[in-house]
Amino acid sequence: MSELSVNHLLGIKYLTKQDIDLIFETADQFKEVINRPIKKVPSLRDITIANLFFENSTRTKLSFELAEKRLSADVINFSASQSSVKKGETLIDTVNNILSMKVDMVVMRHPNPGAGVFLSKHVNASIINAGDGAHEHPTQALLDSYSIREKLGTVKGKNVVIVGDILHSRVALSNIYALQLQGANVMVCGPKTLLPKYIKDLGVKVETNLKKALEWCDVANMLRVQNERMDISYFPSTREYTQQFGVNKELLDSLDKEIVIMHPGPINRGVEITSDVADSKQAIILNQVENGVAVRMAVIYLLASKIKQ
Amino acid sequence: MSQKVLLNSKEVNITLHRLACQLIENHDDFSETVLIGIQPRGKFLADRLAQILTEEYNIKDIQLGHLDITFFRDDFRRGDKPLEANTTIIDFIVENKNVVFIDDVLYTGRSIRSALTAIQSFGRPKDIELLTLIDRRFSRHLPIQPNYKGRQVDAIDNQKVKVKWIENEGEDAVYLVDK
Numbered sequence: 001m002s003e004l005s006v007n008h009l010l011g012i013k014y015l016t017k018q019d020i021d022l023i024f025e026t027a028d029q030f031k032e033v034i035n036r037p038i039k040k041v042p043s044l045r046d047i048t049i050a051n052l053f054f055e056n057s058t059r060t061k062l063s064f065e066l067a068e069k070r071l072s073a074d075v076i077n078f079s080a081s082q083s084s085v086k087k088g089e090t091l092i093d094t095v096n097n098i099l100s101m102k103v104d105m106v107v108m109r110h111p112n113p114g115a116g117v118f119l120s121k122h123v124n125a126s127i128i129n130a131g132d133g134a135h136e137h138p139t140q141a142l143l144d145s146y147s148i149r150e151k152l153g154t155v156k157g158k159n160v161v162i163v164g165d166i167l168h169s170r171v172a173l174s175n176i177y178a179l180q181l182q183g184a185n186v187m188v189c190g191p192k193t194l195l196p197k198y199i200k201d202l203g204v205k206v207e208t209n210l211k212k213a214l215e216w217c218d219v220a221n222m223l224r225v226q227n228e229r230m231d232i233s234y235f236p237s238t239r240e241y242t243q244q245f246g247v248n249k250e251l252l253d254s255l256d257k258e259i260v261i262m263h264p265g266p267i268n269r270g271v272e273i274t275s276d277v278a279d280s281k282q283a284i285i286l287n288q289v290e291n292g293v294a295v296r297m298a299v300i301y302l303l304a305s306k307i308k309q
Numbered sequence: 310m311s312q313k314v315l316l317n318s319k320e321v322n323i324t325l326h327r328l329a330c331q332l333i334e335n336h337d338d339f340s341e342t343v344l345i346g347i348q349p350r351g352k353f354l355a356d357r358l359a360q361i362l363t364e365e366y367n368i369k370d371i372q373l374g375h376l377d378i379t380f381f382r383d384d385f386r387r388g389d390k391p392l393e394a395n396t397t398i399i400d401f402i403v404e405n406k407n408v409v410f411i412d413d414v415l416y417t418g419r420s421i422r423s424a425l426t427a428i429q430s431f432g433r434p435k436d437i438e439l440l441t442l443i444d445r446r447f448s449r450h451l452p453i454q455p456n457y458k459g460r461q462v463d464a465i466d467n468q469k470v471k472v473k474w475i476e477n478e479g480e481d482a483v484y485l486v487d488k
Contacts, residue, residue, distance in 0.1 A: 025394075032397050039430075043381075043385050
């Protein structure tokens, strides 16, 4: 069996197609495990993992924690709001203190892009990036691709549009890398103010008309409007954004095909998508959540297998 | 690398039939029994036994599953390469059933130890038996013995017992290979 080409998961940019295939094949087995009456395996009983969340998160943190516990790892949690970071401690000092407690792996979310890469050069532990600023969110992209593969059989050759706030979205960037690596055609769609200038350099199509984007695609990945990252107004009002870039049932019904609707969550119901779309059969949002645990179990398992005893 | 034939195709076939008959003696119509092939290589033996029981001894509705033990092994991170996970297919209830584990070679017993842990994720069997085509006695690390064995073999540590199946390697045979 092949093994991952990396010792850390810092971003999709550092992975190969073979890495992604390996993660998905392993996730298939873990998906079977988490549907058993007893959902736990003892593989990582000698591994300790620290979840360092320097930025708020609910679902990613829960998903990682569940994945770790189902692999029988020991887990410690840290959130910046309750820590000495507030007292001025540096990132390396914080992490080194935690690693002194014999931690093997660090899952880190940080508001600054590149925090994971920085850490991987300074500490002796396997690092998983759980989101670094507006840079990458690799496990989200992996679970998104895995969910597309599960729903449509393959990612290769599929047309996927990522709709919304591309500028602030680490999910968008990681998804673009992951989808392209697997041979999908990628389009981004959103207000011009929320499309980064460099975006065409990534080899994606750009569209500002949602109807046209939906007519082109097999899958629409709707991103959350990140109000917390908007230091200036990028569009006149939420109402206007919804009118131009929100997906509702009428819009979907007007298409001559059935597309798959995805959302990384949390959903602003009635903004990016309406409730009847979010709860429809076309939406695979809850499948994404379930797959998130299996994919994260696979990533943690494969990285842990490279930690020498 | 030299190799010696332990069982040829004809001998494998005779052995399989004998094992199938032994199973029938203890499990009758298999209504309370499930067969579990241990992945990756026990599944070939399990599939073959189920086929013989169904086609040649007219046992109906045999419940056959494949159990992957990768995540339950005790040598994770000890080898050079990561352990490869295989498929688990158990689409029936094992609770209160007679479970027969089926594997091609019983060597140290560690795989069976893992399988005993893994099967608990599917329920609490009434009892568990072990069937193996080859029993490498004197090699055990754990107190595990087979209930049914095709052939007992005395092999030293630098020898490997290799079981080949038509399904994946084009012939039914068992070899003793010097590593």
